[in-house]
Amino acid sequence: MRILAVDIGNSNIVIGCVNDHKVEFVERISTQRNQTDLEYAICCHMVLQLHHIQPESLGGAIISSVVPPLTALLGSAIRKLTGIEALVVGPGIKTGVNILMDQPAEVGSDLVVAAVAAIQDYGAPVLIIDMGTATTMTVIDKNRNFIGGLILPGVQLALQSLETGTAQLPRIHLKAPSRVICGNTVDCMQSGLVYGNAAQIDGLIDRMTEEVGYPLTVVASGGLAPLVIEQCKHDIIIDQELLLKGLDILFYKNDKRN
DSSP, X not given: OEEEEEEEOSSEEEEEEEETTEEEEEEEEEOOTTOOHHHHHHHHHHHHHHTTOOGGGOOEEEEEESOHHHHHHHHHHHHHHHSOOOEEOSTTOOOOOEEOSSSGGGSOHHHHHHHHXXXXXXXXXXXXXXXXSEEEEEEEOTTSEEEEEEEEEOHHHHHHHHHHHOSSOOOOOOOOOSOSSOSSHHHHXXXXXXXXXXXXXXXXXXHHHHHHTSOOEEEEESTTHHHHHTTOSSOOXXXXXXXXXXXXXXXXXXXXXX
């Protein structure tokens, strides 16, 4: 069965189709809080058309979201487009993940979704890095427990802070310069953002590994993951399908037809 999987983030909405547990495509569109459900329905339809998929071929849909005002809106958009009532990742949904946090209900649904996929595909223990608006690093211990992690400003957020919080620094696009030590302002900013974040991730992997007391498989996803992770010194798997695979797993765990 083909399902539509949607993950709503603060900067981007990830849209994809999973057919018989195989991801057919992954696309990202900008999160727009002022869009209507009809506008999102049209956008989803266009994405499906680009991949030659007809809405009537969908057998189900599932949404995870860290932007509550948009959750119902995307649900309505999917209903307009397909007639399907999407499952929503949230309280009461079966995940199979034991969350050992002070406030389990506060854990972002995207983190839970990624954990579900990482445990199935890479086993435990595993460290999951998601590079979105914020960069999150989440640890699943050797007993498959979600034990916590950390949150730090994402690369794009740091860039926006530099551009808006300083008088003389220019607007730039992100790329990795050929050197860490650079000789002009643009390259210096790019180096700080790319190599600085890579070094930060390397250092945090070391500290988190030391804290748990055993090696961790490290998996990264998110729009900016390839740019930064390729500069890291640790062996890190980049899996841009992680969220969609997690949503697929949760759909079948919770679909009442199964």
